[in-house]
Amino acid sequence: MLAVGIVGQVMIERHAQSSVxxxxxxxxxxxDRIRALRASSLADSADVLARDFGFRAAVASGDQATILSALANLRQRVGVPYAFVVTQDGDVIGGASETLRRTVGTIPYKLAAGRHDATVTSGRAVYRVVVSPILAPTEIGWVVFAVPLDEGEMQALEKLSAIPLTATILRHDGTGWVPATGGLRLPAGAVDRFMGADGSHQDRPALIRTSEGSAIALARPLASTSDRPEAMLLLTYPLAKALAPYRSLQIGIVLSGLIGLILVLWGSDRLAGSIARPIVALDDAARALEEGSRAEVTVIGHDEIGRLAVSFNRMSAGIVERENRIAHLAFHDTLTGLPNRVLFRQQLDAALGRAVRLGEQVAVLCLDLDGFKIVNDSFGHPTGDALLRVVGEIVSARATDGIVARLSGDEFAIVLPRFEGDRPRALAQSIIDAFREPVMVSGHSILTGCSIGIAVAPGDGDDPSGLLKNADLALYRAKQDGRGVFRFFEPGLDAAARRRRQIELDLREALHKGQFRLDYQPIFDLKADRICGFEALMRWDHPTRGLVSPVEFIPVAEESGLIVAMGEWALHEACREAQRWPEDMRIAVNVSAIQFRNSGFANIVVQALSRSGLDPRRLEIEITESVFLEGSGPTLDLLHRLRALGIRIALDDFGTGYSSLSYLRSFPFDKIKIDRSFVAPIAGDASAAAIVRAIVDLAGAFHMETTAEGVEDPEQLAALRSQGCSSIQGYLFSRPLTVEGVRKLLQDQGMKRTPELDPVPIERVFAEPPKPLSAPLQAAGR
Incomplete structure (x- = not known):
């Protein structure tokens, strides 16, 4: 009987330790899974910011105010204390201690390819760092989150456990492992002895000596930027607490043993049947649970063993429930409940494998909302989140034969396996039609749209990465073609994307090496019959490709944000050169809408004028109607500020937009530039002549000047004179001239640096007007 009591005590202790x-x-x-999910969530949040066009432009142009504002918003939304931007030069943008900033600045360069998070030490603190690249589309920097693994983080982890364990972060100080967070006091060298010389206790629980006594502990190394971890998570549970629930049982066994000494022969079998077998069953179940299997024991009776079995079954069910919940979070989007990118890739891979075996086709549709940023900015992020949920429901209702997933931000994707006929086209059209009507979200009627790119395997790719990339290229083409449409992938799109990336790389090098120059096209005053100014035109002399057309490189510069730096250089250079001309010569500079909406544009203009010494009244800024597309309020304020300095404002390409008349009423422009599409047919087309006449009369009513662009033959000149146009420019009188050509022209015509100049007739400027170039060369030169 005594032996049975001893065995019972040992089994109980073993079972308690096994359960713990x-x-x-x-x-x-x-x-581990929560850390992975948290890292994935932070990476997704950082990726949303890194994909934002305005943010990428701010990083590309070094606009720290915009970057810091975006980081502050992101920190508040995601709930992290530190967020940074690390540039390609290693500069760190974001508020934190200098020690942490130095640590963060090196992490993107230390992480192995494919990794986006690590746990590092900085001083005496330990941080989890998540890194997301900023692509435009090449890598121009990184968004970095730093989350301190402090007492708050450890207490949050402790609450997730079914037992009151203690979580402690350990850091290696060069001589051994020491606690980085409080809550657990360890004797010197206790962790090193626990780990052993070969680190054998890293992956399985074992006993460790603490200041409060023995405890069962498990060490989890936290991956750093190198093969050797800088920190570990140590989970401990005191052995005394593990045995506490069994004290009553142990006492009962002892008492039973004492009583059983009298009835040992009669009670031995009964005791073995009522205690030993249930404990063995509990032990087996605990071992199975330890190995990751679902374990449950049969409850017999209502004694301590029975209550222990009930508690064990409840604990096992709780563990299974938590694992199922974690598994769902790992493969589904928390906002919409749709499959996330991980599950989408798995489903796509499975569909492609089945298609190869059965000779079927698989279509991938990438869907992106149009104007989602405006919805977030106008109605707030809660309404934006609600809109994403509604979009998920709408798309899922129409793609019942496919797999709908939310990849990131406002980007969704659909896999269509085993489709028949023209199903991808029909599905894309039905989704686009569904968004033509306003959607009610949180009490707001929101009119949004979507663009869709489609790639079909095996023709457009036979692996998930290639197929998804090609669908994304088709989506990019749909965005370029006006949004609210769908496009199928074409092989030329991949080549165009590579060509665009190469142009962007060459543009960055051109900025660094000074490969740009300005040419100047004269503007002639028809009333005074003289040159009244020049328009600055950017030219790119590529070292191997020669002169690159602005039609080819300006759109890439605008999309990548490089146009801000290029435009700033052009403005400074034009003002500097114009200062050398006679004082009645004006200089006109085109300004991109992206450059104009830059928060520091007014300061750039003031700097260009002050450094060059140019009179502000001699500078003319040319803008197009696109600067008003994202709201006219701030734009009009900036225009009035520039006008107050004496700078002239011209509306370029008039009549080619949507709301020109409303802009004329909102702001008194100094000049309207008549687009060449109206000038070219003016001599032989009565309707074109009527349009030009109407523009001239409209400008006169608003006391504005007019300049006709693209004048190339005498008939056009005569028609424009008769219509009352103020000034003209075009190949009839002069091609764009180099700096030396302008100086020679002004010198030949006797235009000296005097405030008052006699008019110089056009006939005296050019005795023989140059012959017009062929149409393609004219378009490229302009």
């Missing part, structure tokens, strides 16, 4: 070990292993696995 199982819970520690489960808690460690849960913590």
């Amino acid at each position: 070990r199982a819970e520690l292993v489960t808690s460690g696995s849960v913590f």
